[in-house]
Amino acid sequence: MKRILKLSTAAALLLAAALPLQALETDLLFHMGNLDFAGNRSAGDTTIPGTVSSWGIDASVSQKIDDSITAQAGFTMDPVLRNTLSANLSYNSSYFAIEGGPFFGVFNTPGSLLKTGLRASLTAQIPGTIFLTFESGSTLGASLVQTGDYSEEMSEIIGGFYVFDAICSLHLLQNTFSEKDAKGLVKSSFREYSFQADVFQKNVPYNVLLKFAYQLQSKFFDYAPSSTQTLGSLVLGTRITVRVSPLLSIVTGLETNLYTFGIDYLSGLTASDTFLFRAQAGVKLDLDQLTSK
Structure with missing residues (x-):
């Protein structure tokens, strides 16, 4: 716990120093829940999560360099991908956008x-x-040879369309973390397969994101005997962003399960x-408003 708090503090300081104050947009979110497997879940565990099994902080800063180029730095704590620092440059034109950059897994295993x-x-x-988006990392x-070696993989495909005062989109998201431990x-x-609708209106100081998703989370243990623990969940979620001032x-959000069931080694469990959930709360700051006055 102390190591994570120190890491979060260091990451926040790095992000604050990464870009100058002018024209900065900053996001800071805290999230927690019991809908995810705990990071230290064992091969013999045959239960469905019930107590709070994950929590974390997501922080990012972004700055427009000009009308089409934006720089961003971020730190995320994810139940699967764990701790990640990232830095990206994005270019946005009328008909296409590209984004890319390095990321760094930090303090995810004792050996790496x-x-x-x-x-x-x-x-x-x-x-x-x-619009249509492809993302991969x-x-x-x-190669996982020594104890503590690990790899991270993430990918997402998004297809969306605009209708009245909403942006509707279909998402396919896949995150994988592979680790070599002592065993x-x-x-x-x-x-996650999801449908999302981001509802907004001009001159209204809030917007609402609605999500309906089917999620599969699993843990594979290559032990003797090997086993795969999988949970499937139908999830309903919402996120509300209220603009208090310029x-x-x-930001507040909540995802909760409509139905959760076990698969593979957890077959038969429901x-x-x-009550399984993921909750988040945080703030978005447009620091350019400080320097423009």
Whole structure:
């Protein structure tokens, strides 16, 4: 716990120093929940999560360099991918956008304090009509030989369209973390198929994001005997962003399971009597408002 707090503090200081104050937009979110497997889940565990099993902080800063180029730095704590620092440059034109840069897994295992990777995305769009995004990232040097070696992989495909005062989109998300521990290979993965609708209106100081998703999370233990633990969940979620002032916006969100069931080694289990959730709360700051006055 102390190591994570120190890491979060150091990351926040790095992000604050990464870009000058002028024209900065800053996001800071805290999230927690019991819908995810705990990071230290064992091969013999046959239960569905019930207590709070994950929490974390997401922080990012971004700055427009000109009308089409934006620089961004971020730190995320994810139940599957764990701790990640990233830096990206994005270019946005009328009909396409590209984004890319390095990311670094930090303090994710005792045997590997820093792991480097690359991430990139490409978007094709017809403004105000439709868009299609492909995103992929992976750590470099993915062979897992020594205890503590690990690899991270992430990918997402998004297809969306605009309708009245909403942006509707279909998402396919896949995150994978593979680790070599003292007993063998452990692979954690998260896959999500979702429909999302971001509802907004001009001159209204809030917007609402609605999500309906089918999620699969699994842990594979390459031990003798090997086993795969998988949970499937139908999830309903919402996120509300309220613009309190030109400087400050407040963000709150909640995802909860409609139905959760076990697959593979967890076959036959259900969470009918357990409230499973992911909650988030945070702020968005447009620091350019401070320097423009």
